[in-house]
Amino acid sequence: MFTNQRSEDFLWLRTRMRRPKLLFRIAWSIWFFVFQSPASGIEEQDFALRGFGTLGAACFSTGKWDFLRDERPDGPGRSKHCDSKLDSNFGLQFDGAFGESLTLTFQAVGYHGADDRFTPELTLAHLRWIPSTRTTIRVGRMQNPMFFASEYRNVLYVQPWVRPPTELYNLATAYSTDGAAFSTSLPLKDWRLDLEMGVGKSQFNVVLSGSQEIGAVKSDFAYLGALLERDHWALKAGLLNGRVTYAPSALNLLGLQLVSLGLHELAEDFVFDHKRAMLLGLGIKYETDLWLFQGEYAYRLIDAFNRKQQGAYLLAGRRFGNWMIYGILAGAWSGTRDLLHRLPSGSESDASLQAAIAGVESTVNAAIEDRISLSAGIARPLGSLAILKFQVDYVRPRNRPEDALPSGILTTLNLDFIF
Amino acid sequence: MKFRPFLSADSSAGAMRAASLWTTLLLLFLSAWAKSGTDLAVVTRKDTPIHGLTRQQVADLFLGRQRVSVQGQPLVPIDLSDPALRQDFYERVAEMSAIRVNAYWARLVFSGKGRPPHKVPLDQATMQVRSRPNTITYLPLEQAGDLKILLILPASERPPEGVH
Numbered sequence: 025m026f027t028n029q030r031s032e033d034f035l036w037l038r039t040r041m042r043r044p045k046l047l048f049r050i051a052w053s054i055w056f057f058v059f060q061s062p063a064s065g066i067e068e069q070d071f072a073l074r075g076f077g078t079l080g081a082a083c084f085s086t087g088k089w090d091f092l093r094d095e096r097p098d099g100p101g102r103s104k105h106c107d108s109k110l111d112s113n114f115g116l117q118f119d120g121a122f123g124e125s126l127t128l129t130f131q132a133v134g135y136h137g138a139d140d141r142f143t144p145e146l147t148l149a150h151l152r153w154i155p156s157t158r159t160t161i162r163v164g165r166m167q168n169p170m171f172f173a174s175e176y177r178n179v180l181y182v183q184p185w186v187r188p189p190t191e192l193y194n195l196a197t198a199y200s201t202d203g204a205a206f207s208t209s210l211p212l213k214d215w216r217l218d219l220e221m222g223v224g225k226s227q228f229n230v231v232l233s234g235s236q237e238i239g240a241v242k243s244d245f246a247y248l249g250a251l252l253e254r255d256h257w258a259l260k261a262g263l264l265n266g267r268v269t270y271a272p273s274a275l276n277l278l279g280l281q282l283v284s285l286g287l288h289e290l291a292e293d294f295v296f297d298h299k300r301a302m303l304l305g306l307g308i309k310y311e312t313d314l315w316l317f318q319g320e321y322a323y324r325l326i327d328a329f330n331r332k333q334q335g336a337y338l339l340a341g342r343r344f345g346n347w348m349i350y351g352i353l354a355g356a357w358s359g360t361r362d363l364l365h366r367l368p369s370g371s372e373s374d375a376s377l378q379a380a381i382a383g384v385e386s387t388v389n390a391a392i393e394d395r396i397s398l399s400a401g402i403a404r405p406l407g408s409l410a411i412l413k414f415q416v417d418y419v420r421p422r423n424r425p426e427d428a429l430p431s432g433i434l435t436t437l438n439l440d441f442i443f
Numbered sequence: 444m445k446f447r448p449f450l451s452a453d454s455s456a457g458a459m460r461a462a463s464l465w466t467t468l469l470l471l472f473l474s475a476w477a478k479s480g481t482d483l484a485v486v487t488r489k490d491t492p493i494h495g496l497t498r499q500q501v502a503d504l505f506l507g508r509q510r511v512s513v514q515g516q517p518l519v520p521i522d523l524s525d526p527a528l529r530q531d532f533y534e535r536v537a538e539m540s541a542i543r544v545n546a547y548w549a550r551l552v553f554s555g556k557g558r559p560p561h562k563v564p565l566d567q568a569t570m571q572v573r574s575r576p577n578t579i580t581y582l583p584l585e586q587a588g589d590l591k592i593l594l595i596l597p598a599s600e601r602p603p604e605g606v607h
Contacts, residue, residue: 076553119558124517129555148555157510157517160556167554175554182549209509216508255538313540346542408545442549 070121077114078180080438082107089429091419093190094177094199095138097231097238101432109136111187111438113178117148127152133178138229138238147178147200162205162222168198169220169249170262170305171320181440184316184341184350185401186415191356192335194393195324197268197301198226198243218251232272239272243301260307260320268326270296278387281380287368290384293329300327316341316350329384330391332359352399357422358392394422410441480598483532486590487579488572493518496579496593502537504579506547507557513577521568521580522560532581535596 084091084100084107091099093110100107113135120128131148150164167175173188174196180187203224210217223246229238245266252259275294282291307320321336334357341350367381401415415436421429485501487493493513496504503509504520511518523529530541539547551557563571568580572590584595 072558074552076549115553117553119552121558124519127558131553131555150555152555154510157512162555169554175556176550179549179553182546182553216503311543313538313543405542408542442553 072119073116074119074443075114075116076179076181076440076442078111078438078440080108080111080186080436082110082186082434082436084432084434086430086432089421089432091190091432091434092194093187094194094196095228095230096136097138097140097236100434109142111180111436112136113180114142115147115178125154135178138231145200158209160207162207163203165200165202166205166222166224168196168201168224168226168247168264170196170198170247170264170303171322172258172260172307172309172318179442180413180438181411181442184318184339184348184403185352185399186413186436186438189335189337189352189354189397189399191354191395191397192320192322192337194356195303195322195333195335197241197266197303197324197326198224198245198264199228201226212252215252215254218253220247220249220251222247230270232274237272237274239270239275241268241270243268245301256310256312258307258309258311260305260309262303262305264301264303266301267298268296268301268328269298275387278380278383281376281383285377285380287380290367293331294384294387296328301325314343316343316348329388330358333393334358346405348403350401350403352397352401354399355396357394364388392423396420396422406439409443410439413438413440481531482584482598483528483535483581483596484584484587484590484592485579485581485594485596486572486587486592487518488576489589489591491518491576491579491591493593498536498594498596501594505533505560506537506544507551507559516577519575519578520560521571521578522562523568523581524562524564528565528581528583532596 082091082100083105087102087105090101090103091110093099096110098104098107099110113133115131115133117129117131122128128151129148130146132144133147134142134144137143137145146165147167148165150162150166153161153163155161167177169175171188171193173183173193176182177188177193177199201222201224203222205220205222205224207218207220210219225242225244227240227242229240231237232239243266245264247262247264249262250260275296279291279295282288282294302325304323305320306322307318309318310316311318316339318339319337322334324333325331326333335355337352337354339350339352341348364385367384368377397417397419399415399417401413403411403413405411413436415438417434417436418431419434420431485496491513496511500509500511504511504518505522523532526541529544533539533541533544537544548557548559552559565582565586569582569586569590572578572580579593581596584592
């Protein structure tokens, strides 16, 4: 077992090293070009190369199911007891400024993706133009800003936890977004209101629940985000509205099977093509040098079999000098099971109908991610560029038979850094 | 019975050394206290056409939350690399520790939404403010010299004074 673990880790390291080597060469070329150019002035710091990353390991006490986050194909648990790929990542960013009003940003991040590799993904590639003191326009690739940590979800160094609570952050229907965004900042008495609105397209790969098939989640959407801040307080609201397409062959086959049986209404739920999707996010934060309280709620509505999903969390943290101790209570609920009550009761002799119903039940059950988790963690900066974090999560799946998905304890040790 | 003098020649020298050590420590403590208790001034060049800033404006400017324009030209903040002065400044202007300021900027930078002000040593910051219009920085009040003071951030808990 240990041999396998080590060899897997070695393979992962080799995969990881191959890609960043290319990235490093690109980054070095940019750096060399920019700073060796006679026209540029280093003292101006108009061009910068930065980076971030996480080295971590997580172990899950149950071997019955994997602890998953966003696009990861597997995680600690059933696939392997301990996993160094759950949170580990490495990112490089290039920033260029052309005068005071125009900036260019590129960011690439290597993380454990649905293809089971650390293939670097271009996560930022946009021009940012500041036409006036209160407005900003960005065009290109950005990160969707629905939740507090959405835009820097890969940069764990700046987040209070080892990873964003999956109960809420797994509900995102868009991550890297190609489009345009307009933002403005308005004073409201003692408060400051930042409004951002944008349109875009997003695509990311996920592994279909209950199978090994990779499918692309594609979405077109418009969004509106608002952040109201004053001293130690921040209130956030986001609304995303659009269409989502997710068509792995297993899902398509099930849809066709249901159509052939005349179950058109039910089939509609499994033909995941340009389905209407809406995501609402609400958040509140209070932060001082001593205390951090933060809570978020999300409601996702998709016109498909996994139609209603909700997630929420509450975080309370207290700093003691350099140490920070925190606790998180998070939960996820779905209305997916409602669909099971609408299934037809075919005769036992109708084998094809029975098979289709079994397929529906299996797909729906695999998509249920209802659970509640209680987490406790401690974090300590190591110098000004790294933070060591340790977190223990008690995760209890809900709305499923206890023998299918038992509760588990996830233990994580991460080193987050920036440079 | 032989009485031991209260202060022998040896013990007298030892006491002198101890007193000297305590005095040095006291002076070190006082100088450290004095340094952390220095009034800070937010300054610009004499000919920059602005007469004062509020604490909120200075915080917004140095934290990249909002730009301040003077006759169509944006004010450009210059940050200091001196950790003690920087810590004092952000504590007074935004009630944020250095760790939180670093995390704040990392969030903005790595989401592609901002870039921090240039960070240079105090002497370079002063030189840059003197040589370039529309630049502002902060420094200990007694070092403001001929620069225009836009805001004083007192060492005490009193609210900061705007200079108009």
